[in-house]
Amino acid sequence: MLKAIQNLGSSTTTTTTTTTTTGFVASFYRLKPPHATTTSAFVSVSSSLLSYYSPRTRPIKPLLFLTRKTRSLEPVRAQTRSESKMDGTSSSSSVAVHSSGSVRKINFCQWCGGQTKHDIPDGEEKMRAICTVCGKITYQNPKMVVGCLIEHDNKVLLCKRNIQPSFGLWTLPAGYLEIGESAAEGAIRETWEEAHAEVEVVSPFAHLDIPLIGQTYIIFLAKLRKPHFSPGPESLECQLFSLDDIPFDSLAFSSMAVTLKLYIEDVKAGSRKFHYGTINKRYFTMHFLY
Amino acid sequence: MLKAIQNLGSSTTTTTTTTTTTGFVASFYRLKPPHATTTSAFVSVSSSLLSYYSPRTRPIKPLLFLTRKTRSLEPVRAQTRSESKMDGTSSSSSVAVHSSGSVRKINFCQWCGGQTKHDIPDGEEKMRAICTVCGKITYQNPKMVVGCLIEHDNKVLLCKRNIQPSFGLWTLPAGYLEIGESAAEGAIRETWEEAHAEVEVVSPFAHLDIPLIGQTYIIFLAKLRKPHFSPGPESLECQLFSLDDIPFDSLAFSSMAVTLKLYIEDVKAGSRKFHYGTINKRYFTMHFLY
Numbered sequence: 165m166l167k168a169i170q171n172l173g174s175s176t177t178t179t180t181t182t183t184t185t186t187g188f189v190a191s192f193y194r195l196k197p198p199h200a201t202t203t204s205a206f207v208s209v210s211s212s213l214l215s216y217y218s219p220r221t222r223p224i225k226p227l228l229f230l231t232r233k234t235r236s237l238e239p240v241r242a243q244t245r246s247e248s249k250m251d252g253t254s255s256s257s258s259v260a261v262h263s264s265g266s267v268r269k270i271n272f273c274q275w276c277g278g279q280t281k282h283d284i285p286d287g288e289e290k291m292r293a294i295c296t297v298c299g300k301i302t303y304q305n306p307k308m309v310v311g312c313l314i315e316h317d318n319k320v321l322l323c324k325r326n327i328q329p330s331f332g333l334w335t336l337p338a339g340y341l342e343i344g345e346s347a348a349e350g351a352i353r354e355t356w357e358e359a360h361a362e363v364e365v366v367s368p369f370a371h372l373d374i375p376l377i378g379q380t381y382i383i384f385l386a387k388l389r390k391p392h393f394s395p396g397p398e399s400l401e402c403q404l405f406s407l408d409d410i411p412f413d414s415l416a417f418s419s420m421a422v423t424l425k426l427y428i429e430d431v432k433a434g435s436r437k438f439h440y441g442t443i444n445k446r447y448f449t450m451h452f453l454y
Numbered sequence: 455m456l457k458a459i460q461n462l463g464s465s466t467t468t469t470t471t472t473t474t475t476t477g478f479v480a481s482f483y484r485l486k487p488p489h490a491t492t493t494s495a496f497v498s499v500s501s502s503l504l505s506y507y508s509p510r511t512r513p514i515k516p517l518l519f520l521t522r523k524t525r526s527l528e529p530v531r532a533q534t535r536s537e538s539k540m541d542g543t544s545s546s547s548s549v550a551v552h553s554s555g556s557v558r559k560i561n562f563c564q565w566c567g568g569q570t571k572h573d574i575p576d577g578e579e580k581m582r583a584i585c586t587v588c589g590k591i592t593y594q595n596p597k598m599v600v601g602c603l604i605e606h607d608n609k610v611l612l613c614k615r616n617i618q619p620s621f622g623l624w625t626l627p628a629g630y631l632e633i634g635e636s637a638a639e640g641a642i643r644e645t646w647e648e649a650h651a652e653v654e655v656v657s658p659f660a661h662l663d664i665p666l667i668g669q670t671y672i673i674f675l676a677k678l679r680k681p682h683f684s685p686g687p688e689s690l691e692c693q694l695f696s697l698d699d700i701p702f703d704s705l706a707f708s709s710m711a712v713t714l715k716l717y718i719e720d721v722k723a724g725s726r727k728f729h730y731g732t733i734n735k736r737y738f739t740m741h742f743l744y
Contacts, residue, residue, distance in 0.1 A: 266633060269565060270565070271564065272564050272567035273564070274559075274563070274583075275560070276561070277561065280564075287687065290632060306598060306631050306632075308595065343556060343595065343596055346665050347661070347730075348730070367730075368661065371637070371661070373638075380637065382661070440658040442638075
C-alpha cells in the first residue's frame, strides 16, 4: 500500500498514522499554531498517491511520505452513497467521478436545453461544460455532507441503514446539506430524519474532505434534548453504543470510521478538538486539470 | 433592524452582538463544550428573521433574540459574486436565489436534454427538478468558498478586486472549491491565483454559512512561504495591512468583514480559535421547504 500523507501542518505537528484493512491510511496531525492557546487537529487519510497543489511547480507535486504506524483501524466494508454519488442523479450505484469525467457527463444546458461543449473557458484553467447556444457554464463543485456525533451517557448514537448502498451497515446520522440551511441546521435535520432524535449542536467536531469524489463531511458534536430516538424511514434501527462496542467492522462509510476514531482518541485524551483533514482512497485515480 | 440570533451553543456561551451599518447583525458565541480543553466559537450574523429547524415544530420556529450590543462593524458596501452567484452561470449580476427559486430555473436535464418538472419526489420533502424523460433529479446543494487569512509581520494580506462584482473593493484571497481538491488545497490555489503568494496553511480558522444564498465560507489561517506576492489577473493590487488599517469601509464581502473582525478579536485575546457560524442578510427572504 502506498502511503502518501499530505502535510498541511507546520513543523510543530506530531503525527500518527493509521492503516485500515480495506485500503486507506489515516494520519492525524495535531498542531498548535503560533500564538495559539487552542489546538486544532489535522487529519489526512490516503491510500492513493496524494498530490498537492504547488503554485511553483504546477500542475502538481507529490507530498510527504510518512511511515510511522501506531495502530490499526477496523475494516470499513463499503463505499457509500454519500461517498460516491457525485453526478446528482438518483442512482444508488457506486460511481467514481473524476474532476474531468463529471463535466463530460453534462451534455445539455439546464437553462436553455442547448448542447454543451467541453472546453476551458477564457480566464479559467479547468474543463467546463459550456452551452453552445446561450454560453452559460454549468459549474460543478464539491458537496457538503453534514451530520451529528451525539454523545449520551458516554455512548454515541448510530443508525443502521435501511437503504442502499451500505444497507444494514452503521453510520452517524448525516446527509447532504440543502440550500437554505446552515450546516448545523442540516445536521440537526438529518438527525431527525434518520433517528427521530431531537438534538442540540454543541460544537463543530470534524471537517473531512474527500477530494476524489467531491465531498466534504462536516460533523458536529451534539447532545439529545430528550433521551428519545427511533429509526426514521432510512434506518433499520438506531442504537447507543459505548465506545468499546462501536461496530467498526460494519460501518458504512470510511468518513464515519475516521470521525469515530478521532472521537475515541479525544475522549481518551479528555478533550474535544476540532479536526480538519482529507480522505483519499486507493480505488480512485486523482486528476488535476490545473 | 430585526435582530434574530441563532443560539447554537449551550448555556455556557457568552455572547456579544455586532451591528453593521449596511444591514446585518453579527453575534459571536464563545462556548466551551463539556470536557473540552479547547474553545470553539460560534458566530451568527443576521438581519432577517433567522429561523431554526426544529423537528418537533416543523417546519420552522423563530429563535432567540439578543439585544446586547457592544460595538459596530464598519460598512460592507457590496454584495459579491461569491456571495450571490448561485445558479452556476457566468453572470456577474447579484442574484438572490431562494431554496425553491433556484430549482425553478432548471428547465432541462443536463444528461439527456429532456424537459424537467418541478415536484417533490417520493421519499423526499423538497422541491426538485426531475427529468420528464429519463427521471433523473438535478440536485442543487450549497457551494464552498475557500480562502486564506495570511498572517505576516502582524499584518494580513488583502487583494483589491479587478473583476465585478465588487470591483475595486478588498477581499481575502478566496474562491469556489473545485472537485478534486481539498478545502486547504483550494485555499492555497486561490491565494496563488489572486495574490501570487505561496502559502502554507497553518490551521482552519472559520466556517461561515450563508444559507440564503447557498454558500459556505471556509477560511484558513496561513503564512507566506516566501515574502513575495503580486496581483494575479483578478486583482488590481495586493497589500499587507496592519490590523488597525484594514479597510473595513471598502471590503467586498460581508463574510470577509466577519472573518477579519473575528481575527482581530482573537489577536487581541492572544489566541486563535476555530469559528463556526451563520450569516443572514436582510435583503433575502428565507424559505424552508421542509
